[in-house]
Amino acid sequence: MNNTFSNGLSQDYVDRVLQSFFKKEMPDPWPPVSVPVHKAAGPHSWFQTYGRLALVACVALILISYLSLAAMFPAAPVPGLALDRYRTIGSKLSPKQRVLTPRGAEALVWDETIPGERPTIIIHALEIKGPQKR
């Protein structure tokens, strides 16, 4: 068995040097295991336990309040003829009347009274568009 390397260096020597080198390098004594110490988990505070629940309840309360308030105001105009879209707040509207124009077209007419020292009366006329006749 050949106990030397190709360059003539003794294998035993290399083994010996390496063993003693690494032995010297190894920490001695070996450090004990160390992990971060966690504080023992104590009883949770009320907020920790019910915090999320409270948050959900608050959001629900806000939502319910919003919907309740919204229900107290008139709903959006019904689809179709949006006649009151530009109505002045506080004004009074007369009942709408269906009339015929001099040219024979159908129209809705109503008036709007805006109260004040000098009340303003606006007369609205809206042609009802039907299928065009030739």
Next chain:
Amino acid sequence: MKSRPKTDPRRAEFDDIYQRHTREVWALAYARWLNAEVALDIMQEAFLRLWKQWQEGGEILNPRAWLLRVARNLAEDYAKSAFRRNGTQPPQTMNGVKGRDILPLDKMEQEETFGELRKQLNQLAPADREILTLRYGLDYNANQIAEILDINSTAVHMRLSRARQRLADRLTDHGASPLS
């Protein structure tokens, strides 16, 4: 109300893993840097990460493989950051051989030998250093090394033989006597 002391069920498992694999993790980090202190830091960081991972509920199927991989990555990161900071290796990597209680003359000779050995080990490829550290540092046999490096034992013998030959060549080139 009766209170029972709370013990972390994973702590015992963690201690066990530490006892079994801490030297392997150290060895891989050491092989990369050839610095025992840095290797200790990396080893401890790797185990700390394992602990944190467990604390956060992470499931690790093979803690040994996980630790070795993390240690390798940390060693690489450390190498890069150290290089950025210093531009070269710190002087203690080349010279620092801690003394033990031996005669001053022997100590001098040993320090000189080890200093040269460290220098030449440092010139080897990381894979060579790794296999030499596992063989001579941990005194692992071919099968144990094969398991860590995920290669077969024939490849271990081959790599080990080549690494030793390369080291011997370097030592001879730098003054080691062929008859030593």
